[in-house]
Amino acid sequence: MNIIEGKLRGKCQRALGITTACASTPWGWPGFVPQYLRVSPVLEIVHLATSLTLLQAREKWAERMFFLPAMCSLAFFIFNQKGEVLISRLYRTDFKRSIADVFRIQVVSNSDVRSPIITLGSTSFFHVRVNNLYVVCVTKTNANAALVFEFCYRFISIAKSYFGKNNFVLIYELIDEISDYGYPQNSEIDTLKSYITTESVISSAIAVEESSKITTQATGATSWRRGDVKYKKNEAFVDVVETVNLSMSAKGTVLRADVDGHIQMRAYLSGTPECKFGLNDKLVIDKNSQGGASDAVELDDCRFHQCVRLNEFDTSRTISFIPPDGEFELMRYRSTSNVKLPLRVIPTVNEIGTTQVSYNIAVKANFGAKLSATNVVLRIPTPLNTTGVDCKVANGKAKYVPAENVVVWKIPRVQGGQECTFSATAGLTSTTTRQVWARPPIDVDFEVLMLTASGLIVRFLKVFEKSNYHSIKWVRYLTKASGSYQIRVCG
Numbered sequence: 205m206n207i208i209e210g211k212l213r214g215k216c217q218r219a220l221g222i223t224t225a226c227a228s229t230p231w232g233w234p235g236f237v238p239q240y241l242r243v244s245p246v247l248e249i250v251h252l253a254t255s256l257t258l259l260q261a262r263e264k265w266a267e268r269m270f271f272l273p274a275m276c277s278l279a280f281f282i283f284n285q286k287g288e289v290l291i292s293r294l295y296r297t298d299f300k301r302s303i304a305d306v307f308r309i310q311v312v313s314n315s316d317v318r319s320p321i322i323t324l325g326s327t328s329f330f331h332v333r334v335n336n337l338y339v340v341c342v343t344k345t346n347a348n349a350a351l352v353f354e355f356c357y358r359f360i361s362i363a364k365s366y367f368g369k370n371n372f373v374l375i376y377e378l379i380d381e382i383s384d385y386g387y388p389q390n391s392e393i394d395t396l397k398s399y400i401t402t403e404s405v406i407s408s409a410i411a412v413e414e415s416s417k418i419t420t421q422a423t424g425a426t427s428w429r430r431g432d433v434k435y436k437k438n439e440a441f442v443d444v445v446e447t448v449n450l451s452m453s454a455k456g457t458v459l460r461a462d463v464d465g466h467i468q469m470r471a472y473l474s475g476t477p478e479c480k481f482g483l484n485d486k487l488v489i490d491k492n493s494q495g496g497a498s499d500a501v502e503l504d505d506c507r508f509h510q511c512v513r514l515n516e517f518d519t520s521r522t523i524s525f526i527p528p529d530g531e532f533e534l535m536r537y538r539s540t541s542n543v544k545l546p547l548r549v550i551p552t553v554n555e556i557g558t559t560q561v562s563y564n565i566a567v568k569a570n571f572g573a574k575l576s577a578t579n580v581v582l583r584i585p586t587p588l589n590t591t592g593v594d595c596k597v598a599n600g601k602a603k604y605v606p607a608e609n610v611v612v613w614k615i616p617r618v619q620g621g622q623e624c625t626f627s628a629t630a631g632l633t634s635t636t637t638r639q640v641w642a643r644p645p646i647d648v649d650f651e652v653l654m655l656t657a658s659g660l661i662v663r664f665l666k667v668f669e670k671s672n673y674h675s676i677k678w679v680r681y682l683t684k685a686s687g688s689y690q691i692r693v694c695g
Contacts, residue, residue, distance in 0.1 A: 287312035295386035
């Protein structure tokens with residue numbers, strides 16, 4: 205009975221978002237309760253399950269219900285690529301399960317639909333496609349689309365963290381925990397793993413103790429971390445990962461250059477540590493509102509994990525936080541100014557009559573000699589009527605792929621300052637009508653360790669904990685491009 209009571213208490217507190225301070229108010233009924241407070245049995249359940257007085261319960265319920273309609277999902281589905289329903293959860297009587305057929309016909313079976321939102325009458329379907337699955341939320345209310353999609357992506361992250369294969373019972377348990385009556389609830393992975401486990405047996409003594417810890421974690425100031433985490437070796441890993449997006453003309457003019465970056469952290473630290481690390485001294489956030497030096501690092505669209513104390517970052521550019529246990533994304537950002545391009549590609553492509561195309565391409569590494577680019581791959585386009593390509597390279601290997609109409613040039617490693625050259629002649633078949641070659645751009649993929657295209661660096665990383673244990677910190681940088689680094693081969 206204690207286990208059931210503890211779970212009910214924790215569920216109500218999590219659903220209402222009650223803090224530990226509120227949850228610890230004294231038990232007891234108020235001396236006088238007006239009649240209008242007695243009309244709803246829900247308030248009495250909340251009162252009994254959370255130790256709140258009826259007046260506090262009424263105020264908390266009203267406060268919660270005032271904000272929740274911004275995102276109300278009345279139905280949740282997971283479809284496969286054929287439109288078959290794998291998982292379904294109907295939260296209200298507004299919908300019947302036949303609503304799934306509408307999505308299957310209007311979206312899955314209709315290849316022309318590309319929008320992630322489709323509205324039919326008063327019903328809106330929000331969907332996210334992951335591999336061969338559709339994650340779908342359905343609502344009849346005027347829901348906030350950003351919140352609906354955030355809920356979908358949170359569910360996907362939770363699902364990936366829990367399992368790597370089909371597990372229908374666990375999926376339904378997760379859905380019921382992160383959404384209650386159609387309203388999103390707790391979506392912190394670490395907290396969910398505390399009370400939704402894959403273990404089949406747990407002793408009653410442990411269950412009572414765990415339920416108390418779960419309630420504190422889910423309703424406390426740091427819901428993303430438990431305080432009893434212990435490690436023999438305390439380590440913190442920080443990975444600054446940036447993806448470079450480039451569009452450059454054949455003459456070398458940069459048409460577009462920006463960086464999508466994120467800071468990934470793995471924290472294996474005991475207790476409840478306070479972590480701090482500082483970024484560049486010359487760091488400008490939202491360049492439209494502040495003037496910065498020409499050599500400053502300018503970041504746009506910064507997003508932080510909820511554990512970050514934003515007021516300290518605004519004043520000192522220091523990121524201060526109590527990290528979740530394990531791996532998490534601390535920060536995501538974008539940079540559009542002062543982007544350093546790791547590789548410079550200079551293409552020269554000439555059509556010789558109607559039977560040949562000549563290629564002369566140079567790739568130069570624009571970084572220090574101590575660094576190197578690895579897994580460098582250039583996809584060089586050829587005309588549709590190409591019969592064969594004679595390639596000559598001094599570094600790596602080049603191969604013509606007729607099925608894709610490209611020459612794939614692979615270079616295992618390019619040292620900083622090194623220049624690699626490619627020359628080739630493509631033979632063309634004669635055609636009765638001459639077709640103009642569209643000349644698609646050259647795609648470049650690569651990875652460069654210990655380099656950031658935006659110039660962002662971590663100046664220091666410190667860990668503070670009341671036991672003053674020694675911790676080991678690691679920082680790594682990675683700049684890469686995959687399908688988004690393009691150089692045009694026409695003027």
